[in-house]
Amino acid sequence: MAEQLQLSLFDFQDDYLPTKAKKNNAGKLLKWSYSKRSLLEQCLRKYYYNHYGGNKRTAKEEPLKEQLAVLKNLTNRYLAAGIILHDLIRKYIGQMQKGKIISLDYLLQQAKYRYRQQLGYAYSRKDKAIEIYYGFDNLDELIIETENKLLLAITNFVESFTFNTFRRFFSKPESLVEKNISIKTNFFSSGGKLDFAYIDNDKLVIVDWKLGGSVESQDTLQLMSYAYFASEELNHIPAKIELHQAHLAPDRVSSFEIGEHEIFRTKNRIIQDLEKMNRVHDYGQKGISQAFTPCGQSRVCQLCPFQEVCPKE
Numbered sequence: 001m002a003e004q005l006q007l008s009l010f011d012f013q014d015d016y017l018p019t020k021a022k023k024n025n026a027g028k029l030l031k032w033s034y035s036k037r038s039l040l041e042q043c044l045r046k047y048y049y050n051h052y053g054g055n056k057r058t059a060k061e062e063p064l065k066e067q068l069a070v071l072k073n074l075t076n077r078y079l080a081a082g083i084i085l086h087d088l089i090r091k092y093i094g095q096m097q098k099g100k101i102i103s104l105d106y107l108l109q110q111a112k113y114r115y116r117q118q119l120g121y122a123y124s125r126k127d128k129a130i131e132i133y134y135g136f137d138n139l140d141e142l143i144i145e146t147e148n149k150l151l152l153a154i155t156n157f158v159e160s161f162t163f164n165t166f167r168r169f170f171s172k173p174e175s176l177v178e179k180n181i182s183i184k185t186n187f188f189s190s191g192g193k194l195d196f197a198y199i200d201n202d203k204l205v206i207v208d209w210k211l212g213g214s215v216e217s218q219d220t221l222q223l224m225s226y227a228y229f230a231s232e233e234l235n236h237i238p239a240k241i242e243l244h245q246a247h248l249a250p251d252r253v254s255s256f257e258i259g260e261h262e263i264f265r266t267k268n269r270i271i272q273d274l275e276k277m278n279r280v281h282d283y284g285q286k287g288i289s290q291a292f293t294p295c296g297q298s299r300v301c302q303l304c305p306f307q308e309v310c311p312k313e
């Protein structure tokens with residue numbers, strides 16, 4: 001973990017200094033992560049259910065606590081596929097670093113087995129995945145569609161020419177795989193995980209594995225935050241960091257350039273997110289769910305585990 005950093009006035013110009021993040025029940029500063037801020041942006045009520053209502057250590061007054069805690073554990077097809085993909089990639093690269101090769105057949109067979117098991121699809125369980133719990137009409141079609149995407153992503157990861165540049169660094173023992181990286185300042189703490197990173201000449205190359213996605217649909221904050229954390233924790237100047245998103249199923253790579261300006265913007269976006277988290281934190285801890293407005297967007301609600309308790313209409 002990075003040393004405690006003292007932010008200077010130069011870091012926060014324009015008469016703007018961040019408010020110190022509030023503390024959670026464990027007495028630690030509220031921590032920024034990309035997934036947490038995405039939830040906050042997506043739906044405030046879902047953010048409450050996830051971080052307070054369904055959390056046994058806080059919001060003790062929440063009357064639906066038990067039910068929320070069960071719903072919070074439901075997965076979905078995208079989440080399950082993403083977790084399995086990252087897990088198998090970690091194993092594959094880890095074995096290559098030891099001079100061993102895992103066959104593509106084995107990876108595909110593992111992916112299929114684990115995907116169906118995690119969703120509860122293999123043994124018709126209703127308490128595992130949102131799609132089954134809420135009885136989606138076209139269940140089989142949806143599950144198989146994402147499963148095929150997962151299998152294609154793994155095949156491309158192992159075989160596609162598109163990812164050759166990254167593959168050259170898989171076997172290097174110094175390459176980083178799923179490296180936790182974080183920053184703690186006097187005002188806030190934040191962190192993430194680098195899927196894959198290596199040094200190529202004097203550059204730090206960071207690769208984020210994606211099941212799908214495209215260049216057009218991207219929010220680059222996640223990648224930029226990795227560059228920010230790496231510039232601080234791994235001590236690399238931004239101009240010497242390369243960022244790539246490897247879209248495995250679509251067989252494409254998106255690459256991004258960064259500089260001091262992007263790092264400064266990222267830092268400020270993190271601080272703005274933390275200020276939003278700060279503002280709602282006391283309501284969350286007291287279990288005042290009404291302070292968290294449901295987004296009510298059918299596209300978002302459809303894959304939300306909390307739809308049976310949410311007063312979204």
Ligand code: SF4
Binds near residue numbers: 044296307
């Ligand atoms: S059902 Fe919709 S509005 Fe309610 S918490 Fe979930 S995403 Fe938010």
